[in-house]
Amino acid sequence: MGPEASLLSRIAPGVLWIGALLACLLSLDRIFALDWEDGSLDLLATAPRLAVRAGGGFGLGLAFFLIVTVLVPFGVGPEASLLSRIAPGVLWIGALLACLLSLDRIFALDWEDGSLDLLATAPLPMEGIVTIKALAHWITTGLPLVxxxxxxxxxxxxxxxxYLWVLVSLALGTPALSxxxxxxxxxxxGLKRGGLLLSLLVLPLYVPTxxxxxxxARRGAEGxxxxxxxxxLAGISAGTIALLxxxxAAVLRINLR
Amino acid sequence: MTPDLGKYAFAVLGSYVVSLVLIAAVIVLSLVRSRRVRAELKRIEERLRNG
Amino acid sequence: MSIWEYANPVKFIRATDRVLPWVSALALVCLVTGLIWGFFFTPEDYRQGSTVKIIYLHVPSALMAINAWIMMLVASLIWIVRRHHVSALAARAAAPVGTVFTLIALATGALWGQPMWGTWWAWDPRLTSFLILFLFYLGYMALWAAIENDDTAADLTSILCLVGSVFALLSRYAVNFWNQGLHQGASLSLDAEENVADVFWYPLLVCIAGFVALFIALVFLRTQTEIRARRARALLARERRA
Structure with a gap:
């Protein structure tokens, strides 16, 4: 093994992940380009308005994040050194829970007023619809949290x-959460009391992220x-955005049968 | 006959008790449900045949 | 004569009815022999003392907890590709059994960990992975229970099983990365049999065979139950329509 080979093997994972990320970005870009005419951008644009109508998209998640962060010192005590040690983890858990609580609103309104059935017959493929819904959820919930x-x-x-690494890790990780x-x-x-079940199904899937x-965040905070x-983290985000x-879409098609 | 488990008796016996109880529970529950469903299906089939 | 013949529910029930007594007897014989052999007639380990006897429950149940999930994954794939109802119902039938095996692995692990590691619970990668596996089982069964339409439930749970398998595998590596752990890898795992002395190995093999047979017997029995329950529901629905 020459030095070139060892260098290659050292940068290979990074190159792979960057490639995956770029591929993802490019495919996202194509969704917008192709679907400009058939109105999928309108779908994205209505998301914030829908979020506000459904009871505070930006506000509620943020308020929840704030409350979790405020409650933690009450629970574990005000000692500064302890708080600074657990701060990155607490911020991540708070963001994750705030994200989780807003999930049932992703399709709820569209399901209730029947527009999901209309969307299913639209020229936009179901995969595009769920990608845009996820993106809308990230813009209304994930980005404010970051x-x-x-x-x-x-x-x-x-x-x-x-600070930097909490920001970077959340910016990279919250798209995967969405x-x-x-x-x-x-x-x-379609389930009537799906909220609790949704948490039970999603939380194990959140573990790797x-x-x-x-x-x-923790390593960054400790230098x-x-x-x-x-x-x-970047790989998980890229992989989930590309494949999930x-x-x-398959699941949504089954539920709309 | 019974082996001398020494100071680990609780861990060993506890493991065996917990495991055997859980295994017994899943077997019994499966058998009970099997019997109940079998009887119910028979009842329905007979009712449909006669009625 | 192909294996797909047994995708016919009637044929499946007839075939498993023939096999079930034999598999159950095999499970009983193997479990009783293996556990008695292990409990009464094996020496103590020079390091672990008498706690080594827990291995006859811990390792087979852990093994079958994972294998049950893999079996569910295969059954889900068969359902998605070939739409055999028996396959989807077998996956459903296996889930509670796998959950119980996961619970046994966790409980015996905690009981074993207490004297060996000085704590009931450590966030050791393997223990943590099994806890996550347990959560996946719970979610899978909850989804089956929540959906009324049988075909929708089968479709959704099989996709959840597929996606869940990928994430369970990811979690396994994430957890490994996150904490180095206390499990002494080789002496407890099956791929390194040279690390387990023959006196422990033979009764362990018998116990593993017993757990495998028990799993098969329970899955056959529970799949039959699911088939019958489904037929009962279908008959009732037909009656209501008529």
Whole structure:
């Protein structure tokens, strides 16, 4: 093994993940380009309005995130060194739970007023619909959480070095949470009391994302190297964005039969 | 006859008791449900045949 | 004569009715022999003392907890590809059995961990993975129970099983990365039999055979039950329509 080979093997995983991410970005781009005419962008544009109509898309998730962050010091005590040690994990769990609570609204309104049946007959493929729904969920829930996390980090005495990595890890991880959550929402869309079942189905699926995301934030906050978990997190996000919409679409088709 | 389990008696006996109880539970539940469903199906089939 | 003949529910019930007593007897004989052999007639391990006797429950149940999930995955795939109802119902029938095996593995692991590691529960990768597997089983069964239409339930649960398998595997590696763990890898796993002395190995093999037979017997029995329950529902529905 020459030095070139060892260099190659060292950068290979990174190149693979970056490639996967780029491929994902490119395919997302194509969805918009192709479907500009048939109105899928309108679908995306109505998402924030729908979210507000359904009882506060931006607001409720953020408020929940804030409350979880405020409650933690009450639970574990106000000691600054302890709080700063657990801050990255708490921020990740708070964001994950806030994300989870808003999942049942992804398809709920469209299901109730029958527009989901209309969407199913639209020229837009079901895979595109669920991708856009996931993207809309990320814009209304995930993105605000990402932006709020550094502010809430102040409350938890997050170490200086941690702010950047909490931001980066949440920005990379929350899209995966939205896409996985869309799968769960599609599974339980017709059920009357689907909320609890949705949590039970989705939470185990969140485990890998949470582990790698929180690990990035934790290592970053402690000033350790974050490369490995960061690549894994990016890989999970890229993989779920690329593959899971097919499963979500299949599930939605079955539920709309 | 009974082996001397020493200070680990609780762990070993506990494992055997818990496992055997769980196995027995799943067997009994499966048998009970099997019997009940079998009887119910028979009842329905007979009612449909006669009525 | 192909294996798909047994996809016919009537044929499946007739065939399994013939096999069921033999498999059950085999399970009983193997379990009784293996456990008595292991409990009464094996020496203590020089390091683990008498707790080594837990291996005859811990390893077979852990093995079958994973194999039950794999069997559900295969059955789900068969349902998705070939739409044989017996296959979907077999997956449903296997889930509670797999859950019980997972519970046994977790409980015996905790009881074994207490004297060996000094704690009931450690966030050891393998223990953690089994806890996650347990959650997957719960979600799978909850989804089956929540949906009324049989075909919809079969479709949705089989897709959940597929997606869940991928994520369970991912979690396994994530958990490994997250914590190094206390399990001494080789001496407890099956692929390294040279690490388990023959005195422990033979009764362990008998116990594993017993657990496999028990699983098969229970899945046959429970699948028959599911088939009959489904037929009863269909008859009632037909009667109501008429």
């Amino acid at each position: 932006l709020a996390a550094p502010l809430l980090g102040v409350l938890l005495n997050l170490p200086q070095a941690g 896409v996985i959550g869309t799968f769960g929402a599609a599974l339980t869309v 949470l582990i790698f995301g929180a690990e990035v 350790l190297t974050v490369q490995t978990p960061l690549l894994m 919409p097919f499963a979500s």
